[in-house]
Amino acid sequence: MIKEYNFDEFAIASRSQWRDKLNKDLGTDLADRISNWTSERNLKLSAYHDKEDVNLGMTVPEGVNRSWKYLQPIDLVDTKESVQDALMNGADGLLLNDVLIMSLDAVFEQVAPEHCTLAVTTSNVESYKKITTWCDQKIGTQNQSDFLLFYNNDKISSTVTTAHQNFMKEIFHIGSRKGHKVINLDCGLVQRNGGSVQLELSYLLTQSVYYINRLIDEGKDINSISNSLFISTSIGSNFFLELAKLRAMKILMTQVLQAYGIENFSLPIHAFTSSLSKSILDENTNFLRCTSEAMSAVLGGTDYLTIIPHHSLRFASRIARNISNLLKDESNLAKTEDPAAGSYYLENLTEKLAREVWKSFLDIEKKGGFEAAVSERFFEQEIEKDLEFQRARIASGKRKLVGVNDFGNESEQIPIDKHRRERVSLSQNFEEIRQQVEEYVLEYGEEKRPIAYLLGVGADAKMINARFTFATNFFNWSGIKVKKIDEEEKLGVTSIIICCGADDDYDEATVSPALLGLESSIMVLAAGKHNSAASGKISSWINTRTNRLEGVRSVLMEMGVIKKSSVL
Template identity: 30%
Template sequence: MTVLPDDGLSLAAEFPDATHEQWQHLVAGVLRKSGKEVSAAEAEEALSTALEDGLRARPLYTAHDDTSASGLPGFAPFVRGGRPEGNTLGGWDVRQPHSRSDSAAVLADLENGVTSLWLTVGGEAGIPVDALPATLEGVYLDLAPVVLDAGAEVEAAARSLFEIYAARGVAADAVRGNLGADPLGHEARTGASFGFAPVAALAKRCAEEYPGLRALTVDALPYHEAGGSAAQELACSLATGVAYLRELTAAGLSVEQALGQLEFRYAASADQFLTIAKFRAARRLWARVAEVCGAPEAGAQVQHAVTSPVMMTRRDPWVNMLRTTIATLAAGVGGADAVTVLPFDHALGLPDAFARRIARNTSTILVEESHLARVIDPAGGSWYVERLTDELAHAAWEFFQEIERGGGQAAALGSRLVQDRIAATWAARSARIAERREPVTGVSEFPFLAEQPVVREPLPAQPSGGLPRVRRDEAFEELRARSDAFLARTGARPKVFLAALGPAAAHSARLTFAANLFQAGGVEPVTEGSFEDSGTTEVCVCSSDKLYAEQADETVAALRAAGASHVALAGRPGPYADVDSYVYAGCDAVAVLSATLDRMGVS
């Protein structure tokens, strides 16, 4: 046994070590006091939380949950980082997106903390290819990497960028960035495909002439934005990357050259631990691919993190600043090489200068003031994160193998394997959101009906035809839009009267719950005065179970006599006469609110 020196700071040194089994026994005792009969062995499972992909977050992790697959930073399997120094040399690359030809906005970003540009080019939603020179006017292209997202117009966009480099005398070995070719990502987004031959030619040119420029992006955002889980996002990116390796090596590139032409793009969400694990697992998985291909030392995955569009809300959009801050922190801790923070008004339209400033300063604060980049792999050694990384990697690998057995990513898109699997995942998640088991702050929880809308210039039409784009707020947003239309038409919102029974101690909790729930659908709760004066025929009775047993039937009868057409009760269904519906934690709030608006004639 190792004897540690006495430094005067011993913690619980006089007490014997507690065992895992003792902890389980104590937890089981507490659960039994709360009315839940479980054995000691079942206690831990009772407190576990189900995640997507069959994963579970347990209440306690110990050294027994540690894994031996992490390795060292900068070495295979690259779990702890693709580079030995991590992001300690200046932090991650702060990458700002632009979809309009606005050189002033581009320069403002670069002068205020942005270190690379992500340009959407071509199509209705992007910068015209012939406007690239004007968009990059004044940009020092040997200092600021440019990443393109040009879809099917990648060949023309790349040609234009090469011409700009040549015209400005930028040395080939000083060029950094990515041409953004992603045929399978484009197919996932639009349903349309384009040939790989031009992409292979671009990759060859980059490998031979521009050592710091990559040709391909493996964009996993289409799968995330369609509602896919973390494991599905990782699996689809792996299958796409493997498909590109096959094409590039068939075109004459070595395995090492082909690996060097790929960059991976993933979403970072406000679920910070899952995001940290996702980026770490992605590097481990890609390292395994490189190992199988015979080039393990070239398997360091280059990662671009983008704060999740799915989590962004249109109501109370200011909360998005908090969401993107957490997501950025998670991406940085997870070891992403570049991070794009979407502006808080992203879901509303084109961002203004203030939104872009806040977005870029999010990274600056985390790097410069919070010193987040001073530590390599800050989450390394956390038993929870290490275990979650391992479990997520195995879940993603399983789906990746299924895709490969089905013929690869292109075949999986053609057979709708990917679409159907993601749709099932989103349907299950939508149910959790509707039941408010996955709360959306400012939308399904703590909505603010008097909020003044934030108005932005609409975004141009986004590419469509393939996988859908979803948002967590969409079901509640539809309800709120109905309420807004009713307000514009009548001058008032639909209302529900909350009838409180008994003293405040008896009714406050359920009154607050009911008010919060109804406001999530744009229904204004009335808590003052009498039902007769409320101007509505909808009522929700709020009190304790004890008072319900004593007064519910009498109260409901009185409300009916006063003209109530629908009487709900805040609480679990019970033996109460003439109650039309019940609202309670875990009920389908979207269905309840939609039915309420229907009864009120709110279309």
């Protein structure tokens, strides 16, 4: 007979017991560093949570759609056949812009708007009128509720202009009668420009109050207003924090609407995968980030999802769409309401975010609200601080971006295009360095590509191999070719030597024989902790505390490959 287990055979460890064990096994300093840390905007996080950390009174409202709908972006290269193919193979709707609206009859000839979601990005009332007329002709003038209107806007300052207010009033007048979602609360604008999760949510709350009050002042009914609202957000690569963001978003917006007398009402949320986390240094890795970000969105409870592939592959849109298909049909993530519920960590993080953001929201309102914050450039200034914080962590190596500051792809073909910086990117400073290296190679030839030669020092094979790996990942994202030294090869001026071995093996007696016969004018570095007793031939050191961006830049400047002013 098989014994039944009730999972009560072992005593439950308390928080203090868990911490005591961690201290004993790892030491107090290391235990503290891995169990407690500070995220963006001084958000205190911990590795251990139990039921005492969860406030059972704070619940996440249900979403609008039980299963998310995938909206596929359509661009100028798409034909009516490719649009139909998208809708037949996983897309639940289409996302189009101003230019494509002019091709409605040709490209969307076989689209039945009553069976799919239509989303439009525009700031032109005439474009909106054109597509609504097309919808009216296709399905009549009523029951067109699954329609989202995004504003073609990339600047916070433009949200309070007279032109934008007039646009919003006119499209509300048209769309509210048709059941369209035309008041876009685009907090993703903050995230895409480098703002933190807390700042994005604060922006959402104060922006929503501003829009609602403006429409009420125009004599609009609060029920019509709430039915016209939807949220648009961008999802970054911090998996748990982004997941908790969407859950906190639902709680906070429900609280805002309750202040206007709207009970038991959830606003639909549309989530884009973010451009902020994507890099041209490793395009294939962008797909993996898209998957992680899409998972954060659907686990957090998004109602609509769009995955921007950030990849030049011909079939990139199909692969992006199939990420959603895999999450929905193979992973079955659409079959559970709030799958993150019950996790002590996520419940605590959701509550912590909601409370911090609500305080920030009240502070902004006391200082004049959204319009005052925008006119005084409050959000822009805070975004700049958050972006600098994130870039500094990546430059120092404290935060890893695969393919950007670690595990670089030397074979990636980087386009030499100085005008690629149309979007804000966390990897921009690293991309600038790689671009300068590729421009240098293009001008002087592949034989002049900078090289970092790895030189094993001493007899500790384990440490030699470990530091080979570290030094390779330290340099290879930049376009510097990293290879083990070949005694038969002649070293050029655009090369360096990196000594790799145990710290105790960097003395003169060990390093000098290892360097014997090699070009003396070549810069010699060592991978490891700085040692005052080390050989005088070692001019610099790299280790886990070295700023990767500055370290590689200084080496390239010493080689004459890049100039100081060439990198931001």
